Amino acid sequence: MLEPLYLQLQQHDALSDDERAMLADVIVREKDFEVGQDLVVAGSRPAYSTVLVEGLAARYKVLQNGGRQFTAFQVPGDFVDLHAFLLKTMDHGIVALSPCRVMLADHAKLRAVTEQAPHLTRLLWLDTLVDGAIHREWIVAMGRRSSASHLAHLICELYVRLQVVKQTEGMSFRFPLSQAEMADVMGLSVVHMNRVIAELRKTEAISWVNHTISILDWDRLAAIAEFDPTYLSMTTEPR
Amino acid sequence: MLEPLYLQLQQHDALSDDERAMLADVIVREKDFEVGQDLVVAGSRPAYSTVLVEGLAARYKVLQNGGRQFTAFQVPGDFVDLHAFLLKTMDHGIVALSPCRVMLADHAKLRAVTEQAPHLTRLLWLDTLVDGAIHREWIVAMGRRSSASHLAHLICELYVRLQVVKQTEGMSFRFPLSQAEMADVMGLSVVHMNRVIAELRKTEAISWVNHTISILDWDRLAAIAEFDPTYLSMTTEPR
DNA sequence: CGTCGGGTTGAGTCCATTCAACTTCGGTGG
DNA sequence: CCACCGAAGTTGAATGGACTCAACCCGACG
Numbered sequence: 001m002l003e004p005l006y007l008q009l010q011q012h013d014a015l016s017d018d019e020r021a022m023l024a025d026v027i028v029r030e031k032d033f034e035v036g037q038d039l040v041v042a043g044s045r046p047a048y049s050t051v052l053v054e055g056l057a058a059r060y061k062v063l064q065n066g067g068r069q070f071t072a073f074q075v076p077g078d079f080v081d082l083h084a085f086l087l088k089t090m091d092h093g094i095v096a097l098s099p100c101r102v103m104l105a106d107h108a109k110l111r112a113v114t115e116q117a118p119h120l121t122r123l124l125w126l127d128t129l130v131d132g133a134i135h136r137e138w139i140v141a142m143g144r145r146s147s148a149s150h151l152a153h154l155i156c157e158l159y160v161r162l163q164v165v166k167q168t169e170g171m172s173f174r175f176p177l178s179q180a181e182m183a184d185v186m187g188l189s190v191v192h193m194n195r196v197i198a199e200l201r202k203t204e205a206i207s208w209v210n211h212t213i214s215i216l217d218w219d220r221l222a223a224i225a226e227f228d229p230t231y232l233s234m235t236t237e238p239r
Numbered sequence: 240m241l242e243p244l245y246l247q248l249q250q251h252d253a254l255s256d257d258e259r260a261m262l263a264d265v266i267v268r269e270k271d272f273e274v275g276q277d278l279v280v281a282g283s284r285p286a287y288s289t290v291l292v293e294g295l296a297a298r299y300k301v302l303q304n305g306g307r308q309f310t311a312f313q314v315p316g317d318f319v320d321l322h323a324f325l326l327k328t329m330d331h332g333i334v335a336l337s338p339c340r341v342m343l344a345d346h347a348k349l350r351a352v353t354e355q356a357p358h359l360t361r362l363l364w365l366d367t368l369v370d371g372a373i374h375r376e377w378i379v380a381m382g383r384r385s386s387a388s389h390l391a392h393l394i395c396e397l398y399v400r401l402q403v404v405k406q407t408e409g410m411s412f413r414f415p416l417s418q419a420e421m422a423d424v425m426g427l428s429v430v431h432m433n434r435v436i437a438e439l440r441k442t443e444a445i446s447w448v449n450h451t452i453s454i455l456d457w458d459r460l461a462a463i464a465e466f467d468p469t470y471l472s473m474t475t476e477p478r
Numbered sequence: 479c480g481t482c483g484g485g486t487t488g489a490g491t492c493c494a495t496t497c498a499a500c501t502t503c504g505g506t507g508g
Numbered sequence: 509c510c511a512c513c514g515a516a517g518t519t520g521a522a523t524g525g526a527c528t529c530a531a532c533c534c535g536a537c538g
Contacts, residue, residue, distance in 0.1 A: 043469075059375065064465055067383040071375040083372070086365040086478050091372050091470035115357045122353055125364045126325040128371065133322070133330050135374035136298065136310040142381040143426025144306040147525085178484065187382025192526050194486060226303055230282075231330035239325050386494090417516065431494050433518060 001103065002027070004077030004165040005051050009123050011164055013239040019120045022113060027051070029104040033096040035176070040081045042093035048104040050080045055100030056176055060184070061092045070185045072134060073097075073158060077165045079127055085110050098176040122239050133231040142187055145226075147196040148203075150186055152225035155206060155213060160229055172214040200224075240342065241266065243316030243404040244290050248362050250403055252478040258359045261352060266290070268343040272335040274415070279320045281332035287343040289319045294339030295415060299423070300331045309424045311373060312336075312397060316404045318366055324349050337415040361478050372470040381426055384465075386435040387442075389425055391464035394445060394452060399468055411453040439463075 002024060009015050028048065033039055039050055039057055057074040071092065074080045084090050085107050114121045134157070141150040162173045177185070183193035200206060205221040207214045215221055241263060248254050267287065272278055278289055278296055296313040310331065313319045319333050324346050353360045373396070380389040401412045416424070422432035439445060444460040446453045454460055 061375065061379045063379070063383055069379040069382040071378045083368050086361055087368055087372065087472050088474070088476060088478075089469060089472070091472075092375060114361055118354045118357075118360075121357075121360065121364075122325055125360075125367070128364070128368055129322050129326055132367065132371040132374060133326065135371060135378060136300065136331060138378050139310045139374060139381060140300045140302070140308040142378060143308040143423075144302055179486095180484080184382075189527055190484095191486090191528080195526090198486080230328060233326050233328070233330075235327070237327060239327075418518095419516080428495050429516095430496080430518085434494090437518085 001030070001053055001101075002051070004053055004075075005079070006077075007165050008077035008127070011234055011236065012126055013119075013123060013236060015120075015123070019117065019123075022117055022120060026105040026109040026113060027103045028106045028109075031102050031104060033100040033102070035096055035098060037096050038093050039096055039100060039102060040084070040090055040094040042090055044084075044090050045088055046081060046084045046090065047107055049082050049085050049107065049110060050094070051103045051105060052076055052078050052080050053101050053103055056097045056174075057094055057100055058097055058185075059092050059094050068184045069187060070181075071138070072131065073161075073185075075158070075161050075165060076167060079105075079124065082110075082124060082128055097181065098174075119239075126233070126239055130231075130233050133233065137231050147186065147188065147192070148199050149224055149226065151196055151200050152205065152221050153227055154185065155215065156222055156225045156227040156229075157232070158213075159215060160232060160234070164234070170214075171216070171218065172212055174211060175208070175213045176211050240269070240292055241290070243292055243314075244318070245316075246404050247316035247366070250473055250475060251365055252358075252362060252475060254359075254362070258356065258362075261356055261359060265344040265348040265352060266342045267345045267348075270341050270343060272339040272341070274335055274337060276335050277332050278335055278339060278341060279323070279329055279333040281329055283323075283329050284327055285320060285323045285329065286346055288321050288324050288346065288349060289333070290342045290344060291315055291317050291319050292340050292342055295336045295413075296333055296339055297336055297424070298331050298333050307423045308426060309420075310377070311370065312400075312424075314397070314400050314404060315406060318344075318363065321349075321363060321367055336420065337413075358478075365472070365478055369470075369472050372472065376470050386425065386427065386431070387438050388463055388465065390435055390439055391444065391460050392466055393424065394454065395461055395464045395466040395468075396471070397452075398454060399471060399473070403473070409453075410455070410457065411451055413450060414447070414452045415450050 052074050053076055058070045059072045060068055060070045062068050080094050141153050162168045179193050180190045183190045205217045291313050292315055297309045298311040299309045301307050323329050380392050401407050418432050419429045422429045444456045
């Protein structure tokens with residue numbers, strides 16, 4: 001059940017059997033969530049950290065006027081709130097965008113990992129660093145990319161991340177978000193989100209029907225997005 | 240010279256003398272930079288990580304059309320590219336916004352810290368997690384805040400961060416950026432940046448003259464910004 | 479067969495952009 | 509000494525992107 005986590009960590013550096021066992025031992029419980037439920041509640045101080053093993057989730061914050069902004073997607077294998085292990089208080093919520101299955105990792109056991117397994121600790125740390133790199137890319141997209149380029153970039157990113165954990169089928173992947181939710185990802189109004197999607201469809205770089213996104217022309221999409229996967233740090237090397 | 244780093248780490252949890260000594264030992268060299276120079280070059284694979292000890296710097300990315308987007312400010316005490324220790328390749332550049340002095344930390348020695356000093360490792364990790372939390376707040380600001388609120392939020396954040404490392408004077412702090420650079424922070428055109436600044440000035444919550452920002456009315460500014468410092472994780476507790 | 483959530487389209491308004499002019503101010507050289 | 513210069517800031521006007529409000533379509537589902 002922890003396969004996706006192994007796949008992600010392995011992508012950065014080799015994972016020993018001992019390390020796998022240690023990770024498995026950190027897990028104390030399994031839990032399922034419905035669409036729309038919070039995996040982690042903003043403001044809470046969790047005693048467990050959550051590994052997403054199935055489904056799609058997202059980090060978000062809500063403003064006083066009710067506006068919501070997603071700040072990241074979480075795919076299977078993501079340690080979605082490893083942050084809380086050290087930050088203690090969650091500064092944001094994490095919501096299920098599709099039915100989700102998670103594994104809960106005990107903070108006391110995670111602490112023991114940091115005491116006894118430096119290499120594994122570095123790999124977990126790295127995981128949170130990649131999160132940060134993704135955030136930076138989102139900031140650039142929101143600030144300086146056209147809406148179409150922003151959307152194209154998100155699709156490239158998701159495709160690559162999902163491929164690592166074997167959640168793609170050919171050039172397609174399941175994408176359960178409504179356009180209204182997508183608007184909260186890109187910081188647009190629903191109406192305008194719709195027009196941007198229409199625009200990207202017209203380029204014939206993607207199709208997006210039935211909660212499935214298919215990349216029809218990767219090169220064209222990547223060009224529109226100016227997508228450079230360096231930030232995802234997808235090389236296996238000693239860390 | 241490492242005082243600002245100690246101040247920042249201490250803010251999250253107590254730092255022992257041993258840990259201070261270990262940090263001091265990690266430093267192998269000191270270096271100065273002029274305004275506009277890159278402290279760290281995008282795409283490089285540094286063998287050292289950089290602690291900023293004096294000055295203001297910023298992370299940035301550049302797009303094909305020449306557009307630049309800053310993704311974070313770095314203040315004294317920030318381990319500006321601790322990322323590179325594990326990410327290996329820098330996915331973005333870091334530029335000096337004022338004359339900067341930095342200390343270089345050897346990656347091999349940092350690795351030794353992760354092998355021998357788990358608590359210190361957790362504190363350094365935490366530092367990068369706070370970076371991530373700041374990124375999330377920036378995404379929210381870019382996506383769902385009004386420009387005036389966004390600007391107000393940036394000022395609140397900077398004030399609080401600078402206060403931790405004793406770089407404020409009363410309710411004022413030095414802020415060397417031009418409006419053009421500020422436009423690259425907020426993802427706006429220079430002209431519009433100017434108008435947003437004028438708008439915020441008119442509220443009389445701040446003054447901004449002569450490269451110095453003064454907060455005239457914190458409560459009003461924080462209200463405009465909807466500023467909640469939780470995300471900066473400024474509580475001292477066992478980590 | 480009606481309803482409801484999502485998606486799509488149109489029209490008018492507002493925010494942000496571009497291009498352009500003009501001001502201010504510190505610095506530099508005749 | 510001051511005339512000129514360049515960089516940064518400010519302002520105006522026209523264009524275009526994004527927002528709101530509103531209507532309408534459509535397929536799933538009771």
